[in-house]
């Protein structure tokens with residue numbers, strides 16, 4: 001099944017109102033590559049201004065709460081994200097799994113709320129370096145996937161991002177063979193979880209994707225795009241990654 005590539009930027013806790021000027025160049029790169037879906041996930045406070053600055057560019061959140069509303073200080077609901085103009089949300093990023101001790105069960109709740117609320121959910125999975133060294137990479141990501149997947153997920157509402165924890169922000173990446181191997185395993189596991197829908201779900205690679213390694217990674221089998229951190233902060237770095245699809 002043909003899947004459109006998706007290149008999504010995760011700005012993490014970076015950016016500013018002034019930095020939204022970068023969206024002009026990112027939007028131009030998206031328009032110049034109409035066969036590629038492009039999205040940017042800035043910090044919560046920048047979502048609405050980002051939508052205003054680049055109305056044609058899908059903007060997303062970096063997390064959401066599973067509940068509709070309530071006593072959850074500091075958290076953001078799917079409804080609030082939608083109201084701000086978000087079209088998607090990242091859930092289960094390894095920085096949240098580590099820093100906020102998020103479990104896959106919690107990630108499943110968030111992904112389910114996102115999908116039920118009309119957002120596309122990008123569900124992140126990835127092994128630590130110790131897990132890879134112990135030969136457990138496939139078992140870890142397959143378990144995270146199975147435990148994080150909400151009921152009702154389908155090709156239109158779910159994106160999976162494989163992000164080896166040790167590759168995020170480090171300048172290191174797995175070999176192309178290793179990336180292809182994990183993506184094939186995730187696709188196979190997805191088939192057991194959601195049947196034929198699995199063939200339409202985009203599986204992104206994330207972890208130190210840069211202009212100089214984007215083409216080889218993005219052209220691997222079962223790699224349907226990239227989740228990009230540092231290199232998504234400027235149009236100068238992000239545009240060549242979009243063009244490499």
Ligand code: PEP
Pocket residue numbers: 010163167168169170206207208209227228229230231
């Ligand atoms: C990320 O945090 O999702 C990520 C992939 O970061 P980087 O591209 O900077 O490694």
